[in-house]
Amino acid sequence: MPELTAAYRQTAGSSRAAMGDGSAEGLVFERISHTYVAANGSTPVLDDVSFSVGPGQVACVVGPSGCGKSTLLSLAAGLMRPTSGVTRWRGKPVEPGTNPDLGMAFQQPGLFPWMTVRQNVAVGLTTRGAARSDARRQADEMLATVGLTGFGDAYPNQLSGGMAQRVGIARALALRPKLLLMDEPFASVDAFTRLKLQAEFKALLKLDRPTVLFVTHDVSEAILLGDIIVVMSARPAKVEKIIPIERGDRDRAGPGYARKMTEALRALGVETDLSHD
C-alpha cells in the first residue's frame, strides 16, 4: 500500500507491533472509496481515503460541505459498506450491523418523536441490557451534562433545533462507547453554549478515553478537541492533510494555535491574510 499517509503508517504500524491482537489499533480506514448510486446518476464521494485514529485518540475531520464527512462516519459505524476499501475497528473489518462499542451523534438528531427526551436517551442503554432504573438515572445525568436538566419529560417536537441536537449528543455519550462518532454535534447551538459543551465534552473524554471521530466545520474547535485534524478536499474527497495537534497548540493566545489554524485553513484552500485593505 504505497499511498497510505504517513500518519496511517505511524499509528497503525506501531500499535500492531505493540499488541498484535488488533485491539490497540483503534479505527483504521484503508483505501476507502465510496460512490452513491441512484436512479438519476452516481456520485463519487470518497476517493482512496486512508488514515487511522489510534485507541483513545480524537480525530477531528474538517472539509468543505458535501465532501463526504458524514459518509465517512456512516462507514465507520457500519451503517453501510464502502464501494471499495476496508474500515477496521480494533483490527476487525467493520460489517454492516450493530457494533456494541459504538456511540454516534448524527448530523440530524434523529430523535424518536413518540418518546420523551429521557426515554430517547435511555433507550440505547435498555436495548443493550441495562436495567430500566439505571438507564433512567444515567439518562438524567447525561441530560444535565448537556444542559437539559428539567427537559426529561418533554417530547422532541417541543425542543429547539439546538436542544434536539444536544439530546442526540446525550444519547450517544450515555452509552459510554469505546468508539464515538460525532457529526457536527455543536453546529446549531450558540457560541456561548458551545464553549461550555466543548469543556464538558473534553472532561468526559478524560473519563473513558474513547476513540473519537469528530466532524466539525469549526477549525478552532478541531484544534481545541483533536489530537489530529484530518483535512479533506472537495468531493470526491481525498485526505488533503493530517495535522497533529500538541497540548501547547490549544492556547488560543499562543503561537502554536495560530500556526495550526493557518496550516488547516491553507489545506482547506481558504485565504487567511485579510490584513490588507
Next chain:
Amino acid sequence: MTGRLSVSHVALALLGVAIVIAVWQGTIAWYGLARIVLPTPFEVASTLAHLFASRSFWHDVLVSLREFLLGYAIGGVLGVLVGTILGERPTARMTVGPVIEALRFIVPFAWIPLTVLWFGTSLTGKVVLVAYAVFFVMVVTTARSIVTVDPTLTRVGTMLGMGPAGIALKVHLRAAAPGIASGAKAAAALGWIAVVAAEYIGASAGLGVMITNASMSLATATVIAGMIVIGIIGATVSWLVGRTTAAWLNY
C-alpha cells in the same frame, strides 16, 4: 381539537341541523309532496322513537355491528401484518405489490354478487366483504407509512443496538403509527359502508335488511329513519377510532 366544545361550536352545529330540517320541510311544502314520497321531519322523528323502543330494531343494529366489527378486526390485523412485510421487504413489494394494486381497484361492492353466491345470506359473507375492504386500505397505508419513515431513525436504531426485528417493530411500525391510524379511520368508514351495501343485496337481518323491507312496504319514514341511524353509527365509529388513536399518538 381536544379542548372543550365552546358554546359557539354547539350553536353553529345546531344551526346546520336546523337548515337541513328547514330545507326538508320547505321542499315538502313547495312541491306538495305525498308522505309516501317524503315524510316530514316530525314523522321521521316519531318513527325513530318507535324504532328505539322495538326489539327487532336493536337486533338489526347488533347484527350489522357484529358483521362490521368482526370484519374490521380481521381485515385490520391482516392488513397491518401484510403491510408491514411489504414495507420492510422490497422483494415482497415487487412480488405482491402489483397484485394488490390490481385488486385494490376491484371495489368491495363489485364482490357482493360473488359473496352472495359463495356464502349466501350468512354472516360470513358480510364479514369477508368488510375484511376485504378494510384489508386493502390497511395494507396500502401501512406499507406506505413504513416506507416513508425517516431513514435517520433506522440508522439510530442500528446504532443503539436494535436488530432488524427490533427496528421493524420498535422503530418502523411505531414511527408509522400516525399514518396507520389515519388509515384505520378511513377503513372504518369504508367497512361500515360495505356492511350496509351487502345487507341491501343479500342478508337475512341487519340495518340494510330493515331498510329494504321498509322500502318494499312503502314505509318511507322507516327508510329515512334507518338511513339516519346508519349515519349516526358510522360517524360514531369513525369518531371512536379517531379518538382512541389520538389519545395514543399524543406527542
